[in-house]
Ligand SMILES: O=C(CO)COP(=O)(O)O
């Protein structure tokens with residue numbers, strides 16, 4: 576089947592109490608690892624491309640890689656989504672260039688300005704059969720090279736969501752309930768430590784999510800910054816020359832709960848990066864004589880695939896929902 580929008584997948588996910596994984600893609604091995612996993616477990620899929628990914632790999636290369644994946648995976652619905660579109664022009668370029676979904680992220684702007692920019696993107700997108708994700712609230716962490724400190728982050732205000740959705744006509748809404756971008760989601764003083772000395776982050780604000788859902792019945796909610804930062808990969812990185820002290824993510828149990836509620840799209844990027852980097856670091860450490868990129872990219876791709884399968888089956892619950 577050709578690339579699809581997220582409309583149908585979100586409706587089914589909302590009604591079925593599961594979520595679709597939105598995984599960031601930056602090169603061929605990442606596209607292959609993710610799509611092979613989704614194909615094997617028969618899951619609908621969102622492949623997303625950030626501004627940084629377009630700058631790194633080039634829009635055309637990424638679209639063509641995703642189109643190749645669509646050919647290789649004819650039986651699962653795949654949407655191609657712009658992640659954190661910073662302005663109308665970037666959204667337009669992706670809408671014109673083959674994407675089926677875009678995010679306009681004007682969440683750092685004042686409320687009225689966010690509405691104005693989002694509305695403009697929605698009008699253009701809907702005219703072209705493309706759907707739009709918007710954002711209210713500010714996540715902490717690293718986003719497009721900009722670091723938002725924990726104290727500067729702010730939860731979504733539920734009292735704003737109805738007006739925002741009604742005035743913009745957006746198709747889904749990303750909200751801030753305590754997730755954060757990157758591999759260092761929380762500082763040590765925000766966390767407690769478990770018996771193994773691993774940092775345990777503060778729980779997500781499910782009360783905010785519930786209030787938002789009550790005000791927007793049936794409306795798909797998106798969670799950014801939802802990597803779990805698997806400690807096996809942090810360990811693999813640190814044991815093979817890396818230095819990632821106190822990297823900590825969102826416990827999968829909490830993502831499972833969000834997926835069972837109104838959250839229909841869960842964004843995961845950092846976990847893929849950790850799997851890829853850990854695998855390659857270990858390979859280099861164990862095989863200092865090797866220099867064929869295929870030899871280290873192959874296990875990296877295989878571990879991305881395993882990780883995505885795990886997310887789909889054990890966290891998102893969207894296996895066999897294609
Ligand atoms: O939200 C994301 C992409 O938009 C990715 O979040 P992570 O950094 O938690 O993987």
Ligand SMILES: O=C[C@H](O)COP(=O)(O)O
Pocket residue numbers: 599625626627628658659717718719720756757844845
């Ligand atoms: O939200 C951020 C995503 O993980 C994309 O990251 P990036 O801008 O480094 O590609």
Ligand SMILES: [Zn+2]
Pocket residue numbers: 659680682710713714718
């Ligand atoms: Zn944002």
Ligand SMILES: [Zn+2]
Pocket residue numbers: 659756799800842
């Ligand atoms: Zn994000």
